[in-house]
Amino acid sequence: MKGLAGKTALITGASSGIGQAIAIRLAQEGCNIVINYRKSPEGAEATEEQAMRQACGQVEGCGVQSLLVQGDVSQEEDIVRMVNATVDKFGHLDILINNAGVQTERASHEVSSDEFDRVIAVNLRGAYLCARETIKHLLQQQRSGVIINISSVHEIIPRPMYISYSISKGGMGNLTKTLALEYANRGIRVNGIAPGATITPINQAWTEDPEQKATVESHIPMGRAGTSEEMAAAVAFLASDEAAYITGQTLFIDGGLTLYADFREAWSA
Ligand code: NAI
Numbered sequence: 001m002k003g004l005a006g007k008t009a010l011i012t013g014a015s016s017g018i019g020q021a022i023a024i025r026l027a028q029e030g031c032n033i034v035i036n037y038r039k040s041p042e043g044a045e046a047t048e049e050q051a052m053r054q055a056c057g058q059v060e061g062c063g064v065q066s067l068l069v070q071g072d073v074s075q076e077e078d079i080v081r082m083v084n085a086t087v088d089k090f091g092h093l094d095i096l097i098n099n100a101g102v103q104t105e106r107a108s109h110e111v112s113s114d115e116f117d118r119v120i121a122v123n124l125r126g127a128y129l130c131a132r133e134t135i136k137h138l139l140q141q142q143r144s145g146v147i148i149n150i151s152s153v154h155e156i157i158p159r160p161m162y163i164s165y166s167i168s169k170g171g172m173g174n175l176t177k178t179l180a181l182e183y184a185n186r187g188i189r190v191n192g193i194a195p196g197a198t199i200t201p202i203n204q205a206w207t208e209d210p211e212q213k214a215t216v217e218s219h220i221p222m223g224r225a226g227t228s229e230e231m232a233a234a235v236a237f238l239a240s241d242e243a244a245y246i247t248g249q250t251l252f253i254d255g256g257l258t259l260y261a262d263f264r265e266a267w268s269a
Contacts, residue, residue: 022235
């Protein structure tokens with residue numbers, strides 16, 4: 001896609017699922033990729049290996065490079081270190097993908113303040129701080145850049161039993177819009193994608209059980225869950241110059257989940 005070759009992209013939580021697919025796709029598009037992982041490097045190494053294999057099959061000369069950076073996005077000093085490490089190696093950071101995310105399931109009246117804070121600290125505060133450090137860098141170097149937030153259909157659909165997750169993704173919608181508006185005249189675009197049910201490790205509880213998977217998919221108008229690669233394709237588009245005039249938007253990629261599926265058949269006159 002236009003304008004991606006030679007750019008540097010930092011992807012948080014890129015050792016599995018959607019983040020891994022985004023890293024691989026951006027490498028295929030000719031981006032240098034910075035693969036953030038939180039704990040053990042195995043998943044990140046797998047991302048790197050696949051990304052390089054696929055990129056080198058498709059990019060002439062294979063100038064694509066990668067960097068693995070450990071860091072917990074709930075820790076401010078880790079984020080500063082990650083952005084500095086990126087700039088030290090590549091000289092610049094052009095694209096930030098705020099993908100790292102966690103969720104916990106519990107009745108809202110039983111969630112402890114610690115549990116609540118932990119989810120918000122990763123999904124929302126972490127995304128903001130990564131964006132802040134990236135924007136500082138872009139302004140300093142007077143470069144244009146792109147930030148993409150990986151939100152969720154729960155940016156707009158309330159999700160009982162997942163109060164902190166719902167709030168974090170709802171907040172992410174306004175994070176996208178506020179930053180987009182604030183930096184629109186300085187060449188920084190900020191957008192989001194909102195995946196519906198996607199087959200990744202976060203959903204292991206139902207993806208590996210055929211009966212539960214069928215139940216989940218019965219709620220989706222298109223009749224199936226999405227794939228990480230489908231999410232990554234939209235991210236590549238939004239990060240590219242093909243989307244040069246798009247900012248402040250969240251693109252819902254959900255097989256129709258946000259279309260009020262109950263209205264598939266008429267139930268009221
Ligand atoms: P996943 O569990 O495979 O990926 C989440 C990644 O975030 C993991 O690699 C994990 O190590 C990393 N992570 C967690 N805490 C971190 C921290 N403190 N610092 C750095 N990295 C951290 O699951 P998936 O599905 O790939 O999730 C990616 C994003 O997509 C999340 O933000 C999630 O909320 C969002 N999403 C996923 C959907 C799905 O159905 N799979 C639907 C809607 C949104």
